[in-house]
Amino acid sequence: MSSEAASLLTFIRPDWSAPPNICALCTTRDGGVSQPPWASLNLGAHVGDIPEHVAENRLRLSGACSLPVDAFGWLNQVHGTEVVELFAGGLIGIPDADACFTRVSGRACAILTADCLPVILCDQDGTTVAAAxxxxxxxxxxxxxxxxxxMELxxxxxxxxxxxxxxxxxxxxGPEVKAAFIEQDPRSEVAFSSLGAREGHYMADIYRLARQRLEALGVKNISGGNFCTVADTQRFYSYRRDGQTGRMVTLVWKN
Known part of the structure; x- marks a missing residue:
């Protein structure tokens, strides 16, 4: 892969106050070799895309991040709550998990999405990075x-x-989603609105719901949350909008 190919990738870089040794980015759908409906920088190996295309896209990502191809901590995401510590030994293959963290430098936590919310974390001393x-x-x-x-921090x-x-x-x-959140935390009700929704349904603000959960954990320094994967057709994949589609990746690592 040429450096020119890697340079075709476009990223969103977090606007947050992370320490200088912390690196993070989210890919867009631009800069890869996948063909429709996965066009073009699909990084998900589980969505029906040609495996060689996914491999080339991941190779381009590796070059653009200046990280080895084996430095990415891919997960088999199952919409659960399992957390794994990456690159600490003991893991075999790609784990079934939806969150990860590492204290190892030069190794990235990776989360694939196409509407679901990727959340990245680090500590103020730059010792640990995490993603969900x-x-x-x-x-x-x-x-x-x-x-x-x-993370024990x-x-x-x-x-x-x-x-x-x-x-x-x-x-x-649907109403069952609202009810599930309110059962966990009654304050969640403010993140749901009937305005613009079908009768008996609600519009949910997943960003607000995530902020509530983080703030309850003592995390006050929270950035981002001003995107919409469905509305931004040029930059983002969206499963709800397109059905069969690719996946972006959100990465965080420390140098």
């Missing part, structure tokens, strides 16, 4: 709580960035 796949099920059931507990020492996800004007849900 916070779809509504995982978010409701405690994936962020499990992740912060696994006080919430007040952490900072978070909320990456591209389905926005509050596009995320219509």
């Amino acid at each position: 796949h916070a779809g509504w099920r995982g978010l409701c059931n405690g994936v962020l709580e499990n992740l912060v507990a696994s 006080p919430g007040k020492t952490l900072m978070a960035w909320l990456g591209p996800a389905i926005g509050p004007q596009s995320f219509e849900v």
Whole structure:
């Protein structure tokens, strides 16, 4: 792969106050070799794309990040709450998990999304990085709580960035989703609105729900949360919009 190919990738870089040794980015759909409906920088190996195309896209990502191809901690995301520590030994293959963290330099936590919320975290001293796949099920059931507990760091020492996800004007849900969140935390009710939704349904603000969960954990330094994967057709994949589609990746690592 040429450096010219790697340079075709376009990224969103978090606007957050992370220490200088912390690196993070989210890919867009530009700069890869995948053909429709996965065009073009699909990084998901589980969505029906040609494996060689995914491999080339991941190779381009590796070059653009100046990281080895084996430095990415891919997960088999299952909309659960399992957390794994990456690159610490003991893991075989790609683990079934929806959140991860590492204290190893030069190794990236990776979360694949196409509407679900990617959340990345680091501590103010730059010792630990973490990432979560916070779809509504995982978010409701405690994936962020499990992740912060696994990091074994006080919430007040952490900072978070909320990456591209389905926005509050596009995320219509049924009453069971609202009820599930309110059962966990009655304050969640403010994140649901009937305005713009079908009768008996609600528009959900997954960004607000995530902020509530993080703040309850003591995480006050929270950035991001101003995207909509459904509305931004040029930059983002969206499963709700397109059905069969590719996946972006949100990465965080420390140097």
